[in-house]
Amino acid sequence: MSTELINPNEMNDLVAALAPFMETGALGAPYILKWLQNAEACLQAVRRKDFCAQLADEVRLNKINLEAANVTIDELLNASLLAYKSSEYQGLKAHIQKNLEELRSRARFLSKELEDLIDTSAVNAKENELFLNKNIERIPTGAPFISSLESQLRKDLWRDQDGVAVFSKISKSNPQNYIEHYI
Numbered sequence: 001m002s003t004e005l006i007n008p009n010e011m012n013d014l015v016a017a018l019a020p021f022m023e024t025g026a027l028g029a030p031y032i033l034k035w036l037q038n039a040e041a042c043l044q045a046v047r048r049k050d051f052c053a054q055l056a057d058e059v060r061l062n063k064i065n066l067e068a069a070n071v072t073i074d075e076l077l078n079a080s081l082l083a084y085k086s087s088e089y090q091g092l093k094a095h096i097q098k099n100l101e102e103l104r105s106r107a108r109f110l111s112k113e114l115e116d117l118i119d120t121s122a123v124n125a126k127e128n129e130l131f132l133n134k135n136i137e138r139i140p141t142g143a144p145f146i147s148s149l150e151s152q153l154r155k156d157l158w159r160d161q162d163g164v165a166v167f168s169k170i171s172k173s174n175p176q177n178y179i180e181h182y183i
Contacts, residue, residue, distance in 0.1 A: 035065040066111040073104040
């Protein structure tokens, strides 16, 4: 099975296969093609190494959508078997089943590819670091409380050189350790 996007001819066949079911309100039928296209676009982005912050979430969402598509395709196959029982519809039934089988095969292939991506380190890359500076000093528990009381009692300390209402408390033991209260 190719990992290229579905070409327009295949798309027309798939739309034709789904058309009878879209009108009957088969749950999920209108979304199957969109889910397949989104999953293929996501796979292409990973292969091009177009990583973004939401890539892992997109891969997981596409995997869930493909699982729903697989269930819907199975339901549509069963419905087509029941709907076209008479001999006059055997050609149409065979055509619809062939296209739905191709669609199911494609959805299962993409689902497996996304499952493999979820297991790889490319998608599960390390999250962004919360703090860029690894040398963070611990602040004693009472320091924020004391500085907040002092900031309320000493209003002369409430303005910085730019006139912004802020109170700063610098630690006596470590001048790089300080608290700022913006008022």
